Amino acid sequence: MTIAPVAPLVSALLSELDREIELTRRVLERLPETAFDWQPHVRSYTAGQLASHLVDILAWVAPTFAYPEYNMATDGAEGSVPAATRAELLARLTTHGAAARQALAAATPADLAAVWTFRNGEQIVLQQPRAEVVRESFLSHFIHHRAQLTVYLRLLEVPVPALYGPTADEPQGREAVPA
Template sequence: MSIIDSMLMEFDQESKTTQKLLDRLPEDKLSWKPHAKSQSLGVLAMHIANAPAQIAAAAAQDTFEFTGGGTPEPTTRKEILDAFTQNLAKARDTLKTMDDARIMASWSATSKGKTLMTIPRVALIRGILLNHVYHHRGQLSVYLRLLDVPVPSIYGPSADENPFA
């Protein structure tokens, strides 16, 4: 099995869990923020929806220039769900083209011509695509809890859902 195939197995499994959270987004609360310095629920969810394809596209390049663009404020839950579905397919298609040599090759991130980091592409996919999405998914579960939306089981039971019962 190739390195990317093993990572795609995890990507596919974890995407199902992410979908469960996104499915529970209350449309009337997309502009809600838990704190003035926090992103809105909608922006956080849209970032999660867009990240897989954006990061996979960056991984397809040898050097990626950060431009500092932000995530737009979505107006509907459907917009977020559709973006997630489309971006999962795009990310999977992009990642599937990478063989082990490509996955292990160096990748660099730059900003205004300055190198911010150079890491093996596999570290980008693991740390920034997969782990980054898990991090934001954790934030999203807290947002849902604060909004009194039932939180699905993620890696085990939640206060609202027990897959082992």
């Protein structure tokens, strides 16, 4: 990946982050609290676990800019504690989204280009420039799990909101989320 000048790159990442947070909010607002313990398969997350993991992905952005690496073996492997309510999920989304936005907005060209390492003991799991980590490991990961959650909604017979275009439940779609 070629690193673009900081202003356009930060602007693009912030725009994408803002849009994806608002799209995710639409999905979370539909998730019934009565379905938090439901899971489509024994090897799948419950809906509450998946939704909690989804919003907690954004909590990883700021530490990626604060530290040069994260080592699961020595820094501890913190997992998502499942939220008990939809309000808690939405509050986490807001809090983690704001922290991610603040870290990105403050990023310098050197911050974005600096290589960040994710390891488990001596094993390097991932080593990339921070700009790539944010885009691939956080934003793409965030979008992936939101897509999984929309499948959960469909299986639960909950109307799936329009995200990038119409759905069977919202054939006209919705107004675009402002960037």
